[in-house]
Amino acid sequence: MDKRESIVEENKSDPTYVNNIRNILGVLARPGNFSCGGVLEKAQLELSVEGVGKINLPLSYEQVQVLKSKCTSAPFGRGSETLVNKLVRDAWQIDAKDVTFNSEFDKLIKEKIVEIIPILMGESYTEIQQVESELYKLVYYEIGGHFVAHRDTEKVPGMFATLVIQLPSGHEGGALVVTHKGETIVFDFEKGSRDKFFFTAFFADCKHELRKVTAGHRLVLIYNLVHKNSPSTLNINNDPSNNENFITTMKKSIEEWKSDDKGPQYLALKLDHLYTNTNASFQNLKGKDKKLAGALCSCADIDVYLATLTKNEERLNYDEDFDPEDEEDRPLCYYTLHNFIGVKNRKTMFRKLSLDKNEMLIKEEYMFHKYEVRCKSEYEYTGNEGCNINYFYNKKALVFWPKSHGILISCNENFSSVLVNCKKLSRSKKEDSLEMLAGIVLYIEKRHGRAMYQLQDINKVTSIFEIMILFEDKIKYLANTFLLALIKPYRYFDSRKEIVGLPNINSAIALANLINNLSWKSLGNSVQNLVKECAVSYPESCIQLVISLISLGLQEQAINIVKVATPQITAKIENLNSEGGALWAVLLSLDIFRSSFDDFVMKLSKIRESVLIEMMAEMYKLLEPNLINKSRIKNCFCIFLSVLQDNGWKNLSLKSVTLLMPIVLFVDKFDEDISILHSFVQIIISHEYSSTFLKALLQLPSVVDAKKHPSIQLMVQKRLKQLDVHTSNEAKILIENFCEKKVLLNKSCKSNVKLIILE
Ligand SMILES: O=C(O)CCC(=O)C(=O)O
Numbered sequence: 001m002d003k004r005e006s007i008v009e010e011n012k013s014d015p016t017y018v019n020n021i022r023n024i025l026g027v028l029a030r031p032g033n034f035s036c037g038g039v040l041e042k043a044q045l046e047l048s049v050e051g052v053g054k055i056n057l058p059l060s061y062e063q064v065q066v067l068k069s070k071c072t073s074a075p076f077g078r079g080s081e082t083l084v085n086k087l088v089r090d091a092w093q094i095d096a097k098d099v100t101f102n103s104e105f106d107k108l109i110k111e112k113i114v115e116i117i118p119i120l121m122g123e124s125y126t127e128i129q130q131v132e133s134e135l136y137k138l139v140y141y142e143i144g145g146h147f148v149a150h151r152d153t154e155k156v157p158g159m160f161a162t163l164v165i166q167l168p169s170g171h172e173g174g175a176l177v178v179t180h181k182g183e184t185i186v187f188d189f190e191k192g193s194r195d196k197f198f199f200t201a202f203f204a205d206c207k208h209e210l211r212k213v214t215a216g217h218r219l220v221l222i223y224n225l226v227h228k229n230s231p232s233t234l235n236i237n238n239d240p241s242n243n244e245n246f247i248t249t250m251k252k253s254i255e256e257w258k259s260d261d262k263g264p265q266y267l268a269l270k271l272d273h274l275y276t277n278t279n280a281s282f283q284n285l286k287g288k289d290k291k292l293a294g295a296l297c298s299c300a301d302i303d304v305y306l307a308t309l310t311k312n313e314e315r316l317n318y319d320e321d322f323d324p325e326d327e328e329d330r331p332l333c334y335y336t337l338h339n340f341i342g343v344k345n346r347k348t349m350f351r352k353l354s355l356d357k358n359e360m361l362i363k364e365e366y367m368f369h370k371y372e373v374r375c376k377s378e379y380e381y382t383g384n385e386g387c388n389i390n391y392f393y394n395k396k397a398l399v400f401w402p403k404s405h406g407i408l409i410s411c412n413e414n415f416s417s418v419l420v421n422c423k424k425l426s427r428s429k430k431e432d433s434l435e436m437l438a439g440i441v442l443y444i445e446k447r448h449g450r451a452m453y454q455l456q457d458i459n460k461v462t463s464i465f466e467i468m469i470l471f472e473d474k475i476k477y478l479a480n481t482f483l484l485a486l487i488k489p490y491r492y493f494d495s496r497k498e499i500v501g502l503p504n505i506n507s508a509i510a511l512a513n514l515i516n517n518l519s520w521k522s523l524g525n526s527v528q529n530l531v532k533e534c535a536v537s538y539p540e541s542c543i544q545l546v547i548s549l550i551s552l553g554l555q556e557q558a559i560n561i562v563k564v565a566t567p568q569i570t571a572k573i574e575n576l577n578s579e580g581g582a583l584w585a586v587l588l589s590l591d592i593f594r595s596s597f598d599d600f601v602m603k604l605s606k607i608r609e610s611v612l613i614e615m616m617a618e619m620y621k622l623l624e625p626n627l628i629n630k631s632r633i634k635n636c637f638c639i640f641l642s643v644l645q646d647n648g649w650k651n652l653s654l655k656s657v658t659l660l661m662p663i664v665l666f667v668d669k670f671d672e673d674i675s676i677l678h679s680f681v682q683i684i685i686s687h688e689y690s691s692t693f694l695k696a697l698l699q700l701p702s703v704v705d706a707k708k709h710p711s712i713q714l715m716v717q718k719r720l721k722q723l724d725v726h727t728s729n730e731a732k733i734l735i736e737n738f739c740e741k742k743v744l745l746n747k748s749c750k751s752n753v754k755l756i757i758l759e
């Protein structure tokens with residue numbers, strides 16, 4: 001057996017069931033015939049050509065001259081181009097529309113096709129389907145005529161083979177040589193060519209060459225063989241269920257495969273023939289490929305797809321000492337499957353699957369052999385005319401998997417579309433979407449790291465919660481499993497260990513709704529664990545959860561969440577980003593959480609100065625529209641400011657001062673104690689800040705209002721006068737105005753400060 005029939009070569013590292021599948025398919029897949037030919041008996045032809053009249057065979061010298069005058073030079077295709085070059089193809093042609101002949105001859109051709117098809121398709125081919133022959137061209141070769149090795153384009157939908165009928169005219173040379181997977185058949189019909197008809201049929205994707213005609217003339221009719229059934233219906237009738245051994249082996253192997261958690265998710269079998277995207281369908285499979293597809297489709301419990309197989313090469317090294325011979329500089333190869341076609345044009349949810357070595361039934365080295373076309377090769381010659389991209393040949397594979405793997409595979413490849421589909425389905429077919437949801441959760445359990453990585457994308461966690469809400473009690477188990485998965489640490493590729501937690505506030509809102517629907521009793525424990533784990537990384541989400549629970553009337557549950565989260569946050573306060581700290585402080589300032597507030601503020605005051613300032617600004621921003629608990633917040637700011645003051649206002653950048661200004665202003669508005677303000681102003685005026693900054697300073701009520709704080713007013717005036725020499729014109733005017741007390745206190749001082757600072 002040909003070494004390339006490596007389907008039957010076992011691989012020790014593969015599970016037994018994979019090797020069993022490989023073996024049993026290997027037995028089925030004995031090579032079929034890719035071409036056939038011989039004498040066409042009993043042929044009687046009355047041939048006419050438009051503008052030439054009746055053609056008598058064998059051709060006379062005079063007729064050749066008239067015929068040639070009607071012919072055009074036969075072109076060939078290269079990629080999408082149509083070219084004429086006598087070195088590649090030297091032939092004359094007449095279009096089918098200008099050729100007519102007697103109906104008996106037509107009948108004979110049709111009868112011949114009925115004989116030919118089972119030979120090409122394999123002995124057990126009993127498919128009841130229509131194959132039609134469509135005359136394509138009349139081709140004439142004189143001495144020197146030839147066509148270099150090429151594949152015929154599948155010119156119409158459903159076309160799969162070419163039929164050549166050699167008419168009696170007498171020639172020497174001109175053998176037709178057909179090659180497929182390293183095997184070559186020579187159809188040399190020189191002998192008897194003066195008075196006999198001959199036929200040759202071959203699958204259009206097989207490479208073939210017409211060797212040089214060395215004497216005489218060669219005249220042929222070229223037919224396209226076309227499947228006429230609609231390509232959406234599969235009609236694979238070589239029923240292997242007759243073969244008990246096949247069915248039992250497959251059944252057993254699939255059972256084992258299903259229960260093997262670590263096995264391949266799918267298996268792929270490269271097809272023997274090439275197919276164009278237009279003609280690729282189960283219906284149009286050729287020879288041995290059809291037999292294998294039929295066998296696989298007859299197995300219960302698996303899904304079978306047809307897909308394009310692509311080899312991708314990635315070169316890692318492009319530097320100067322690049323050496324193609326060097327192992328390390330060889331491109332990295334990986335394979336992908338795409339353009340999936342189901343048995344009844346069933347769709348898959350994904351567009352692309354990667355194909356690893358353990359998923360190939362044919363060894364990697366045989367997948368893209370050097371005598372085979374590289375995908376979308378632009379420089380291959382094709383018969384007759386260049387073709388549109390949809391008619392380029394592609395390597396195809398049969399891909400199959402246990403039905404139960406379907407959702408896992410879909411999740412793995414396109415998690416987003418699975419979620420979208422599940423959501424869609426939940427509106428129309430609730431039970432189906434529940435099953436899908438169970439599949440999603442199973443996927444999360446099985447492929448935790450990858451699943452978690454995919455879940456990080458915006459709003460995926462939210463989507464899952466939202467789907468779960470629709471199922472009420474039924475979903476308890478799945479919901480708890482999912483919540484647990486969200487806090488299980490994972491590592492994807494090189495990333496450090498992470499948890500997904502509650503990645504955004506939408507997810508917190510959706511979770512609150514889910515809790516409301518399923519009851520605290522069924523989810524409480526998992527939710528508390530979740531909050532415990534993600535309070536530090538996602539304080540905003542935890543706060544949102546609290547707020548949402550409160551608004552759903554679940555006050556007690558909300559307090560519960562705060563109780564769980566606060567110690568975590570307080571313990572890891574140094575890890576808190578400014579926004580998180582601010583939010584949490586604001587939340588705790590609400591009276592329900594009174595006991596935690598002071599402790600929390602004391603802890604916060606110990607964080608890094610720059611973070612503290614940012615946090616104060618965030619807090620201020622949050623509180624500004626509706627200053628709840630003014631006095632508590634003011635006290636809190638006072639603590640923070642005095643921390644800064646005690647530290648001597650170290651490293652106070654312009655940005656920090658800008659952030660602090662409205663806060664100082666806020667505190668200043670209702671505080672009688674001016675020590676913090678005094679030191680703040682002092683620290684500022686001891687620097688040479690920009691005029692923008694001076695402006696802001698000059699808006700502070702305590703600075704402007706001499707009656708309230710005369711000492712500060714004096715201090716500022718003194719300093720400004722000193723600065724006079726150094727400052728810009730604009731600043732000078734400001735200072736003059738200020739010293740002449742022309743500065744008016746704006747009513748909405750707070751926003752004004754902000755405005756000024758922003759300019
Ligand atoms: O002339 C022949 O026998 C074959 C020609 C051919 O391969 C073609 O026209 O595509």
Ligand SMILES: [Fe+2]
Nearest residue numbers: 151152208383
């Ligand atoms: Fe051809």
